[in-house]
Amino acid sequence: MHQPDPRIPHRLDAFAVHEAVDLGFSQHALRDGTLAAPTRGVRLPSAVGDTAHDLFAALLAVQRPRQFFSHSTAAMIHGLPLPRRIRLVPIHVASPSYTARMRRPGVVGHRIKARVVEVAGFAVESLEDCFVHVASELDHDELVVVGDAIVATGRSNRLTIGELTEHTEHFRGARGMSRVGRALGAIRVGSESPRETRLRLLLVRAGIPAPELQVVVRTDDGEFIGRLDMGWRALRVGVEYDGQQHRLEDRQYALDIDRHRRLQQAGWTIVRVTARDLDDGGRKVVQLVRAAIRRSGSGAR
Incomplete structure (x- = not known):
C-alpha cells in the first residue's frame, strides 16, 4: 500500500483533559503551560511545534468511536497524490449519517455514509468513497491524477476503473457528480506519476x-x-x-x-x-x- 502523505504525522501522545488524572497529570500541570492545547479539551505533552500536526494528533484523542477521516485528509492518509495547495488543515472528520458532526476550529465536519477502513492505524473512508468526496476540492486534472493513482497496478489495494465507476452509481444525482463522471472517463491504468x-x-x-x-x-x-x-x-x-x-x-x-x-x-x-x-x-x-x-x-x- 502507498505510504501516507508526509504531512500526516505519526501518532502523538495526545489525551483528553478528563483523562489527565488517570494518566498522572495534576490540575496544575493542565494550567501551567507545560502541556500544549491544540484544541479544546485536549492536551499534548509531546507537541512538535507544528500547529497542523498537533491539531491532527489532538483530534485522535477526541474522535468518537464511529468518526473517521474523509475528503483530502483521507486522501493524504491513503497516500494519494494531491496538489501542494491542499494543506493538512483544515482536517476533514466525518461522522455517520444522522449523528452529530465534529465542530472545532481547523476542522471541517461532515455527515456522510461511507465504507470505513483502517490505514496506517487511522480510520478513514475507503478509496472509492474518498475519490468521490475529494472531487469537491480538486479540478479536473487533479482528480484524474488521483484516479490514475487509485487504479495503478503498483497499489496493493488498487481498484479497477470498472469498480470505481460502479461505486459512483450510488451517488447518482448528487451535487458535483458531473465532475466525477468526466474524470472517470479520462482515468487510465499505466500512469506512474x-x-x-x-x-x-x-x-x-x-x-x-x-x-x-x-x-x-x-x-x-x-x-x-x-x-x-x-x-x-x-x-x-x-x-x-x-x-x-x-x-x-x-x-x-x-x-x-x-x-x-x-x-x-x-x-x-x-x-x-x-x-x-x-x-x-x-x-x-x-x-x-x-x-x-x-x-x-x-x-x-
Whole structure:
C-alpha cells in the first residue's frame, strides 16, 4: 500500500483533559503551560511545534468511536497524490449519517455514509468513497491524477476503473457528480506519476490521439529494448517524462542514453519532456509531439 502523505504525522501522545488524572497529570500541570492545547479539551505533552500536526494528533484523542477521516485528509492518509495547495488543515472528520458532526476550529465536519477502513492505524473512508468526496476540492486534472493513482497496478489495494465507476452509481444525482463522471472517463491504468498523467491530459486536450501507456518495445527478434511512459506503437513515436533522477544519477543517465540509442535504431522517435518544458503551458511539447506524429505519417494537426 502507498505510504501516507508526509504531512500526516505519526501518532502523538495526545489525551483528553478528563483523562489527565488517570494518566498522572495534576490540575496544575493542565494550567501551567507545560502541556500544549491544540484544541479544546485536549492536551499534548509531546507537541512538535507544528500547529497542523498537533491539531491532527489532538483530534485522535477526541474522535468518537464511529468518526473517521474523509475528503483530502483521507486522501493524504491513503497516500494519494494531491496538489501542494491542499494543506493538512483544515482536517476533514466525518461522522455517520444522522449523528452529530465534529465542530472545532481547523476542522471541517461532515455527515456522510461511507465504507470505513483502517490505514496506517487511522480510520478513514475507503478509496472509492474518498475519490468521490475529494472531487469537491480538486479540478479536473487533479482528480484524474488521483484516479490514475487509485487504479495503478503498483497499489496493493488498487481498484479497477470498472469498480470505481460502479461505486459512483450510488451517488447518482448528487451535487458535483458531473465532475466525477468526466474524470472517470479520462482515468487510465499505466500512469506512474502525476506528471505523466498531466502530460497525457495535455496532449489529448490538444487533439492528439490518446497514447498507449507503458509501451513495451522489443527488437524484431523479440529482445527487450525498453518501456516508454506513453506512445503510439503503430507510428513508433514515444513520449518520456524525465524526472530529476534521470539527470542527477550518473548510472541512470548512462542507461537512458543507451536505451534511447537502441530505440532510435529500432525506428522509434522519442520526445523527451522535463518539468521546464511545461512552463509555457505545454505549447512547445504539443508542437514537438505533433511534429513527430506528422513525420511518422499521421494526419494529426
